[in-house]
Amino acid sequence: MRKKLATAAGALLTLASAVLAAPAAAQAEPQRTAQTGTAGAAQGGTRAGTPADTQAVPGFRVADGRLLDATGRDFVLRGVNHAHTWYPARTPQALKDIKALGANSVRVVLATGDRWAKNDTADVAGVVAQCKQNRLVCVLEAHDTTGYGEQAGAVSLSRAVDYWISVKDAVRGQEKYVILNIGNEPHGNGTSGVTPWTADTKNAIGRMRAAGFAHTLMVDAPNWGQDWSFTMRDHAAEVFAADPARNTVFSVHMYGVFNTAEKVRDYLNRFTSQRLPLVVGEFGDMHSDGDPDEAAIMSTARQLGIGYLGWSWSGNGGGVEYLDMATGFDASRLTAWGRRIFSGADGIQQTAKEAGVFGGDGPVTAGCAVGYRLSDWGTSFNADVTIRNTGTTTVKGWQLAFAFPGDQRLHHVWNAKAVQQGSEVRATHESWTETIPAGGSVSFGFSGSSTGANGVPAGFTLNGAACSVS
Missing domain, CATH: 2.60.40.290 (Immunoglobulin-like)
Structure with a gap:
């Protein structure tokens, strides 16, 4: 089943046109389109990574289906997304505020130069340095792939790999601090988006490894990230096995497709039962394609030890301004969604632990x-x-x-x-x-x-x- 809300899509295209004509420092996010689908069947299990598979990895690594940091400790991502490529001047304060609110990680939107102005090597290096200064694990994602095969102007995962190779010097030696999300929502809906996902993702991972990237890689699901066709779920084991480093994490984006606790729990449990590493790379408390069950997403993620990264700090447009966590990038004016994800039940402040590479298994308190x-x-x-x-x-x-x-x-x-x-x-x-x-x-x-x-x-x-x- 495929659903696409014409009003939301129209708002996206209108905003995208304005972005392409805007100066880089003022560009605004062409946010979520409304894509959704239905449920499906189960899949068998496998084990994702062992210490023997990954002992040579210099930074983050996957072992037995869990993400470990460079100290060998289990690390669960607890953070939010920040639209750096459209709001670069906001990034220094945004990262400080996100950390001060308790996050241990941030997913940073970058552009390859195909749809939006390229974030070059110097800029990416600056983002990494700011993440480290704020003791945040930096998940870097290339956004120009969003909706490839359905969205006009979107580029392939292969093109995203070209981008990562072009900025490799910015992340070289940063494997302890940086996770590379190869491409955001790299396929849209329909056969054109679903069928090639497995092959395209395997090829992208192979090229990244051949180019010398030892980082943990993150790969997004098709169907605008929501995987309603269960393509990623049913082929994740195959994709993981194709990574010679056995160091790939899967990312699902939970919006209107995941509107009940049953759907959330079933999807997340399918990965953990196979010992396949999964994060919820984006989600919100509402959306134009339906009402995601954020309470179930957050509670199930806590119960299963699955990471999550909420969308997004601030700057949303195109009719989804309600996804802002901070009004006007002001941390003192959190929205209901911002308060929910940071200080609500199963939220960031309750569940986040800092990466061991920054000095331990979270801060230690004496008297x-x-x-x-x-x-x-x-x-x-x-x-x-x-x-x-x-x-x-x-x-x-x-x-x-x-x-x-x-x-x-x-x-x-x-x-x-x-x-x-x-x-x-x-x-x-x-x-x-x-x-x-x-x-x-x-x-x-x-x-x-x-x-x-x-x-x-x-x-x-x-x-x-x-x-x-x-």
């Missing part, structure tokens, strides 16, 4: 005490915050959470990154303040505005553990 010195001038104020490690273990990487006691608004922050949701504030370290030695301390500060009475927050937690207030 802590917090000093909060307030300088109040009525409608504006400054606060100087000192975090003291009262334990015997070094803390490397931290997040301090607290709630303002009244109607205070955060403005500028120094020596940390911070975001505010309502009265709640989450501050995370900068690179120069990330380590708190045993018996030592770090300090940061911020300015803000207030109406009515001001005061010191009643309590603080450091990496989830309560601190004394000094």
